[in-house]
């Protein structure tokens with residue numbers, strides 16, 4: 391059995407034919423944006439889909455679409471990377487592809503991919519945290535993605551680390567975890583503090599005890615670790631999946647998160663907890679979208 395997955399990110403679009411039983415990509419194609427208007431995005435995706443589906447039997451198979459943005463059904467409410475607000479995307483895309491489409495948040499898609507074909511394989515309850523440019527999470531409870539009343543549940547990056555004020559986040563609010571720990575905002579904060587380089591450079595300096603690197607690192611990573619431990623207490627997942635470019639390039643962050651979760655999450659919620667690193671890399675969203683689309 392085959393599935394069709396599409397991943398629409400801030401820099402490119404990807405499409406793939408996925409084998410449902412294994413999550414394996416049988417064909418995939420990618421194209422970087424030169425024009426981010428909804429009309430062009432639809433035509434780029436249409437071309438990618440005809441390329442990957444050639445030679446595969448996918449008649450009547452719906453497409454799952456992982457989308458980097460806030461969604462309500464077929465409507466993209468807000469996609470800062472594409473500059474979209476309140477765009478009906480599902481309708482035109484479905485018409486262009488001649489098949490039903492299901493839009494899902496990219497992080498939800500990635501969490502689903504990891505649950506069905508990656509690090510959380512075999513589990514029904516997972517809490518997935520990705521730290522890359524931003525900080526995101528997805529909650530799967532008893533094989534169902536938690537979406538909340540208006541579809542924005544799991545916005546873990548926008549939980550606050552201070553009761554009042556704090557650094558400005560990309561979402562427009564102050565004091566969000568992402569405003570400190572998201573790769574883009576952390577790099578800004580480093581530059582303001584006279585620290586050059588990437589979050590991995592910050593980690594190296596901090597672990598050597600250099601100031602002010604250690605102060606920034608301890609604040610950001612300490613809050614990330616405690617926030618994850620508290621979510622484990624609330625959600626009692628079977629698997630905590632950690633992924634994203636910043637996390638996977640900073641072994642010190644993974645170590646700190648693991649230690650704090652295993653000492654500060656409640657004993658009952660963490661007993662039996664498995665902590666695993668995301669396994670599917672850049673493909674998790676594509677695989678998850680395909681499997682959710684079916």
Ligand SMILES: [Zn+2]
Pocket residue numbers: 547548559560561562563566568569
């Ligand atoms: Zn925020």
